[in-house]
Each structure stands twice: as structure tokens, then as C-alpha cells.
Amino acid sequence: PNQGRNLRGVGVACGAHKNGVFGNFPEYSTMTLKMNDDGSFTMNTGLHDVGCGTMTLIKQIVAEVLDIKLSLITVLEADTDYGTYDFGTYGSRVTYVCGACAFEVATRVKEKLLECASYILRKPKQYLEVEDGKVWIIGKEQQKISYREIATATIKHNTDIVITHTYQGTSNPGAYAVHFAEVEVDTKTGRVKVIDYLAVHDIGKAINPGMVEGQIQGGVQMGIGYALYEEIKIGSDGSILNSSFNKYHVVNAPDMPLVKTLLIEQGGDDGPYGAKSVGEIAVVPVAATIINAINHALGTALSDMPLTPEKIIAALQSK
Numbered sequence: 001p002n003q004g005r006n007l008r009g010v011g012v013a014c015g016a017h018k019n020g021v022f023g024n025f026p027e028y029s030t031m032t033l034k035m036n037d038d039g040s041f042t043m044n045t046g047l048h049d050v051g052c053g054t055m056t057l058i059k060q061i062v063a064e065v066l067d068i069k070l071s072l073i074t075v076l077e078a079d080t081d082y083g084t085y086d087f088g089t090y091g092s093r094v095t096y097v098c099g100a101c102a103f104e105v106a107t108r109v110k111e112k113l114l115e116c117a118s119y120i121l122r123k124p125k126q127y128l129e130v131e132d133g134k135v136w137i138i139g140k141e142q143q144k145i146s147y148r149e150i151a152t153a154t155i156k157h158n159t160d161i162v163i164t165h166t167y168q169g170t171s172n173p174g175a176y177a178v179h180f181a182e183v184e185v186d187t188k189t190g191r192v193k194v195i196d197y198l199a200v201h202d203i204g205k206a207i208n209p210g211m212v213e214g215q216i217q218g219g220v221q222m223g224i225g226y227a228l229y230e231e232i233k234i235g236s237d238g239s240i241l242n243s244s245f246n247k248y249h250v251v252n253a254p255d256m257p258l259v260k261t262l263l264i265e266q267g268g269d270d271g272p273y274g275a276k277s278v279g280e281i282a283v284v285p286v287a288a289t290i291i292n293a294i295n296h297a298l299g300t301a302l303s304d305m306p307l308t309p310e311k312i313i314a315a316l317q318s319k
Helices: 054-066 094-121 147-156 209-228 286-298 309-317
Strands: 006-017 028-035 041-044 073-076 128-131 134-137 140-146 162-168 175-186 192-202 259-264
Touching: 006 286, 028 094, 028 147, 041 054, 041 094, 054 073, 054 094, 094 128, 094 134, 094 140, 094 147, 094 162, 134 147, 140 147, 175 286, 192 209, 192 286, 209 259, 209 286, 286 309
Parallel strands: 041 073, 192 259
Antiparallel strands: 006 175, 028 041, 028 162, 128 134, 134 140, 175 192
16 A cells, blocks of 8 residues: 555656667778687777677677687777777667677688688588587588688688678667666655666667676666756856765665666567667666656656655645
């Protein structure tokens, strides 16, 4: 029963976000993947990691295509002296567009590997497969050659396994999310506590589920701050009145609920292995979810964010 001092409510909201900027702006990414003499690989990119695991993502995709250990792949971050061109980390484009570029350049390197192995093993390409850093003759596992041996042989035959590829984006599907929250509102103080949270995301395919979950949890923390705490106050002279964290409040770790995630992995789009973005979509439904839960608890229709205790008390007193 929703009675007494502390009232509980539940809220739900949905949101969508793009995957890159195709249809509105040039959308492409260029990468160079080179096989080194020892059988390791170096990927030269125009990317940079701003905390969402971009380099790990690219490394995982290449490792999956070539079936090798992550430790054998080096991904170089952007450098204007020698890097390839890329538009950068924005618009939730990295996994969908840059990941697709990494997948295609790795696939082309794999094809060149098989061509070289075909010459060395004297077997047509269609009879060969890659596994664990080696090329095998199908059905004859004992007849194999390692990537390192292929690298050595290609040097002798005046061949270098290196591919530069520019991936052109041709689609921009939506990434979708539905979030659910339970809150508890103290009707004496106006304080709101988020009790429980579930974020459901249409991700296509989670390349790295741990990083996806962390991205969503960070987005939820950002959205709770947007809904309840964060507000820039401007004085009559145009100065910022709360220009430090002493007066500008954010949601801290002790105030965070357990954020549970449910990933819907149906694939079907142009991202690597069907993957879609989780960058900006992670925060899109959060504030609406929290505000809806508060209104459900109080029987109100509040929408002025951030929904501070003062605003809640004022609304309750005016009922």
C-alpha cells in the first residue's frame, strides 16, 4: 500500500538513438592492418579511446576474424603524423562504423593469408581454414602452417601481408532501449532514492558484454543526476552560482541502485557481427524513467528537472 511517509512508485520510459551519421554527413573510417614478421599484427587507426574501450573493441574484432590471441594484436591510437583518417568518437558511431571497418580489413587480411598459405601448402584456398593462429588443410589437421611461418615465407617471396581499407557507412539503424525504475520518495524531506533499476537494450550483438554493461551503468548514473541533482544556476549578473562540486551536486556511488541490464542480441544490421551502439542511448531514457516513477509514487505530473526536494515539497503542499 502506497501510504505513510515514504512512498514508492515505478516508472518506465523508452528511447532511441542513431548509429553514426550516415544520411546526414560523410561517414567512413580507414584502417591499415599489417602482419609482422613474428606472426603478430599491427592495426593503424585514426581512433582514440575516451574511456569506452574502443581499442579493446577493435582488437577483439580482429582477433575473432583471424582466430588469434588478443596479445598478438597491437592497435595504434590516432596520430596525425602517421594515422589513417577517421571522424572520431561521436554520434555513437565507433562500434557500428569503425568496428565494421576493422571487421572488413581483418577479413581481407585473412584472405591474403589464405592465398599465401595456399601457395606454400600447394592446396587451393577452399580447402584451407584458420584456427588458433594457424592455417590447416581441412580434414588433415597435421598439415598446418603457423602465421609466423607464413610471415617468414612471404618475405622470401617478396610479398607483404598488409591491407589498407576504407569502409563506407551505408546505413544508420536505430538503437533502442526500455528502462524501468522503482523509487522511494520521502514526503517530509522531498528526498528521492532510486531503489531498483533495469535497463533493457537492443544491442544487436555485445562484442564485449562487460564493457556494454559498464557503459549502461554509467549512462544510468548520468541520467539520475540529470533527473534529480544537476542544475547550473545563473546569477543576475550572468555568473555561475554553483561553480564547484561543493554546490553543484551529482549522484554518488552510495546513492546508486543496483543497475541490472538485459541485452537483446538479434543482430541483423551492418555492424560487426550485427552489433549496434550503446554509447549515448544508455542515458536517453533514464531521466524520464525516474520522473515517471516519482509521479507514480506521488500522484503528480511533475516534469521540471532536476526534480529537487524543494520542488517535490512545493508540489505536495499545493495538492
